[in-house]
Amino acid sequence: MASGKSNSKTEKTTVSKEKYLFWFENMLLIRRFEEKAGQLYGKQKIRGFCHLYIGQEACASGAVTAMKEGDKWITAYRDHGHPLALGTDPKAVMAELFAKESGCSKGKGGSMHLFDKEKNFMGGHGIVGGQIPLGAGIAFAEKYKETDNICICYMGDGAVRQGALHEAFNMAMLWKLPVVFVIENNGYAMGTSVERTSNVTELYKIGHAYDMPSEPVSAMDPENVHSAVSKAADHARKKGPYLLEFRTYRYKGHSMSDPAKYRSKEELEEYRQQDPIEIVRKKILDKKMAKQQDLDKIEEKVKNIVAESVEFAESSSFPEENNIYSDVYAEENYPFLED
Secondary structure, eight states: OOTTOOOOOOOOOOOOHHHHHHHHHHHHHHHHHHHHHHHHHHTTSSOSOOOOOTTOHHHHHHHHTTOOTTOEEEOOSOOSHHHHHHTOOHHHHHHHHTTOTTSTTTTSSGGGOOOBGGGTBOOOOSSTTTHHHHHHHHHHHHHHTTOSOOEEEEEETTGGGSHHHHHHHHHHHHTTOOEEEEEEEOSEETTEEGGGTOSOOSGGGGGGGGTOOEEEEETTSHHHHHHHHHHHHHHHHHTOOEEEEEEOOOSSOSSTTOOOTTSOHHHHHHHHTTOHHHHHHHHHHHTTSSOHHHHHHHHHHHHHHHHHHHHHHHHSOOOOGGGGGTTSSSSSOOGGGGO
C-alpha cells in the first residue's frame, strides 16, 4: 500500500460556492488536458518524456486559491497541471508539448520544462530535486527586495532523498526565507515505494530536523489543500519556511513508458474512490451550490477548450533552426555567430 494514503475527508465547509466551482472546472481542465495528452503521446504527436498529473489535480488547484498575486511557483517535471491551475493558456501548454514555437517555452522545453513569467510560474524542472534550492533562491530574492511575496516550491517524494533538499532547508531556515516547501507524496518514486527508500515514511517529519513547521495534508481534497497552504503561506510571509506533505496519488504510471505493475489493482481502485474531482462534484451537488446541468455545461466548456488547444498546437509551426541560440544569454547579440 502506498504511503500517500490518507482517509481523512472534509465534512464541513465554509468555502464559497465560487471557490468550489473554480476547483471543479480547474481540476476538470487538468484531467481532460492530461487524458488528451496521453492519447496524443500514443499517436507520437507528443514525444520525449511525459509525466501526467491525473489524480493529483487538487494539489495544484487547491493551492492556487490560497496564494496572492505576486507569489512565485516552481515545481518538478510532472508540471502540466501547475501552469494550467495558475491560468496559463492551455493552447500555449499544448503547443509546448508539441514542441511548437507558440508554446509557453517557445517549443524548446517540452513536457518537463514549462514556464510562464506572466503567471509567476518559474518552471518545471527535469533534474530530480533541482528545483528545491531554486525555490529557496527565489524566496531569497523576494526577501532581499523586501516584497510581501512568497515562493511555493513543489517536489516529489523521491526528491526528498536528494542532498540538495537538506542544504536548501538549512539555509532557508537560517535566513528565514518566505518559502512554502510542498512534497507531493504519491507513494512512489518512479516505481519505488516510499517504504523502500527510508525508515522515515512520514515525510513531513524531515522538516523537524531544521525546526521547520511541518504537517501532513490529505491532498485528494482541494479544500484541505487550500486550508493548509493558506496557513503555511501566512507563516512564510511573517516568519519563514513551512513544509507540507501532500498525501496524494497518481492514477497513471510515473511516465507514459511506465506500466505501473508494481502496485495492485485493489490499491488503485481504493484511491479511485477518493477522486478529487468527484469529491468536489459531490460537495457542490450536496450543498446545492449548482445543479447537474450546470456541471454538464462546465464539462462541455472544458472539452472545447482542450479541443481548441490541440487544434492550435497542430496548426502552429516548429521553431526555426536559427532560434536555437536565442534566449540562451541575456542579450540578443552574439558576435561569434557572425563568422
